[in-house]
Amino acid sequence: MTQTRTITLTVNGDSVTRTVPVRMNLADFLRAELGLTGTHVGCEHGVCGACTLHVDDAPVRSCLMLAVQADGASVTTVEGLADSGRGAALRAAFTARNALQCGYCTPGMLASALDYIDTGGSADRAAIREHLSGNYCRCTGYQAIVDAVCDVIEGRVTA
Amino acid sequence: MKAPDFRYERPASLSEALALLAEEDATPIAGGQSLMPMMNFRMAAPALLVDLNGLADLAGITAADGWLTIGAMTRYAALEGSAQVMEGVPLMARALPHIAHPAIRTRGTLGGSLALADPAAEMPAVLLALGGEVVVEGPGGPRTIAADDWATGLYETARAPGELVTAIRVPLAAPGQRFGFHELARRHGDYALAGVCIAATGDAVRVAFFAISDRPVRAPGAEAALATGDIDAAVAALADLPIDGDLHAGPDTKRHLAGVALRRAWAEATS
Ligand SMILES: Cc1cc2nc3c(=O)[nH]c(=O)nc-3n(C[C@H](O)[C@H](O)[C@H](O)COP(=O)(O)OP(=O)(O)OC[C@H]3O[C@@H](n4cnc5c(N)ncnc54)[C@H](O)[C@@H]3O)c2cc1C
Ligand code: FES
Ligand code: FES
Numbered sequence: 001m002t003q004t005r006t007i008t009l010t011v012n013g014d015s016v017t018r019t020v021p022v023r024m025n026l027a028d029f030l031r032a033e034l035g036l037t038g039t040h041v042g043c044e045h046g047v048c049g050a051c052t053l054h055v056d057d058a059p060v061r062s063c064l065m066l067a068v069q070a071d072g073a074s075v076t077t078v079e080g081l082a083d084s085g086r087g088a089a090l091r092a093a094f095t096a097r098n099a100l101q102c103g104y105c106t107p108g109m110l111a112s113a114l115d116y117i118d119t120g121g122s123a124d125r126a127a128i129r130e131h132l133s134g135n136y137c138r139c140t141g142y143q144a145i146v147d148a149v150c151d152v153i154e155g156r157v158t159a
Numbered sequence: 160m161k162a163p164d165f166r167y168e169r170p171a172s173l174s175e176a177l178a179l180l181a182e183e184d185a186t187p188i189a190g191g192q193s194l195m196p197m198m199n200f201r202m203a204a205p206a207l208l209v210d211l212n213g214l215a216d217l218a219g220i221t222a223a224d225g226w227l228t229i230g231a232m233t234r235y236a237a238l239e240g241s242a243q244v245m246e247g248v249p250l251m252a253r254a255l256p257h258i259a260h261p262a263i264r265t266r267g268t269l270g271g272s273l274a275l276a277d278p279a280a281e282m283p284a285v286l287l288a289l290g291g292e293v294v295v296e297g298p299g300g301p302r303t304i305a306a307d308d309w310a311t312g313l314y315e316t317a318r319a320p321g322e323l324v325t326a327i328r329v330p331l332a333a334p335g336q337r338f339g340f341h342e343l344a345r346r347h348g349d350y351a352l353a354g355v356c357i358a359a360t361g362d363a364v365r366v367a368f369f370a371i372s373d374r375p376v377r378a379p380g381a382e383a384a385l386a387t388g389d390i391d392a393a394v395a396a397l398a399d400l401p402i403d404g405d406l407h408a409g410p411d412t413k414r415h416l417a418g419v420a421l422r423r424a425w426a427e428a429t430s
Pocket of ligand 2: 040041042043044045046047048049050051052061062063064
């Protein structure tokens with residue numbers, strides 16, 4: 001029989017308590033249990049980066065973490081990312097620069113880009129590309145994404 | 160795909176964890192950055208998952224007697240942020256950013272990397288070049304295994320079933336000791352096609368390659384040549400090194416790339 005556990009965590013600032021199967025990963029928990037479908041799932045083995053979000057303010061692959069392991073943690077998904085000023089600026093810059101087409105990679109891309117900005121990354125294009133190298137985008141060719149990140153770092157776009 | 164069903168326990172102490180691991184088909188999970196993909200692919204199907212993330216004692220860095228002892232559950236991200244590692248173990252600091260991507264380094268652990276013993280992984284080769292040690296503990300108590308004796312084959316180590324890696328020990332850099340690191344990968348963050356770590360103290364040089372064999376390997380011929388500063392002879396000596404191809408490159412390509420990496424790492428060590 002499938003083992004379940006009751007977990008309590010903070011998701012985008014709200015406390016949430018649910019009973020989950022232990023084998024459920026964090027991405028599926030957010031999408032299926034909480035209806036937060038902004039977190040996208042591509043490969044389910046850590047390679048594509050689509051499921052990247054923030055756990056306790058650090059970027060994490062939500063396909064490689066179990067929901068039970070998020071017990072007590074604070075999770076920020078793309079739905080909550082724009083609550084911070086820099087997150088909102090990044091969203092505005094992505095829109096202004098056309099840094100998305102189909103949008104599948106965007107939630108994970110924003111999470112990784114925000115981590116780069118929040119940890120004091122500079123507007124060095126090679127460093128930005130390196131930091132985002134674990135987030136695949138099959139549409140944009142990355143140029144506009146790097147432009148958007150530079151815009152926020154250099155203060156051309158603010159929230 | 161999704162992971163197959165399992166039972167899950169999150170022990171609060173090492174002794175509790177070791178007792179759980181005595182059960183059949185029990186598998187420890189550390190950062191999960193290799194085990195979760197294996198479970199999602201259904202290449203691994205543990206009956207009982209023993210989560211080590213509740214073992215706070217297994218994370219942390221302490222310096223004593225010229226050595227740094229790093230708890231198995233210390234994350235790559237914590238190592239990257241540690242002044243003790245940046246200053247005391249520059250070779251490890253140099254290699255860390257080459258492991259995967261920031262989101263994977265948030266959770267991945269040093270102990271997990273050593274336990275997995277992926278032949279293309281950076282940390283086991285760093286430990287080999289530095290002459291470090293792995294501390295394991297099982298029901299019979301702790302024991303220490305030298306890096307030279309750690310990896311015994313493809314994803315195989317000297318760790319016995321039922322034992323956990325509890326710590327990794329590395330000697331702090333000696334004054335004047337020099338280091339070099341280089342890896343060649345298709346894209347940043349990918350596993351290497353070939354890579355090398357060098358630690359040189361006077362004329363004692365240790366060279367550890369990764370991603371060219373079933374485990375990280377030292378290159379005695381290259382070490383002897385580099386002891387006299389002869390990089391051309393060191394590269395030539397790679398002809399005698401047993402090298403295995405993999406899905407991405409055959410043995411000849413790997414031998415060539417190993418030579419390129421060795422030249423670049425040596426240039427770094429001597430610059
Ligand atoms: C996209 C991607 C790219 C990657 N690229 C690289 C790379 O370039 N270089 C690299 O080195 N790694 C890479 N990795 C793997 C990553 O470094 C893993 O974190 C690491 O290999 C395993 O550490 P972990 O803590 O996540 O271990 P887990 O995945 O939790 O465990 C790995 C294995 O070790 C066992 N184990 C874990 N801890 C212990 C312990 N303390 N005692 C005994 N057994 C234990 C587990 O049972 C399991 O079999 C990559 C991973 C992904 C998803
Ligand atoms: S779905 Fe998690 S990295 Fe691809
Ligand atoms: S916008 Fe389509 S994958 Fe990036």
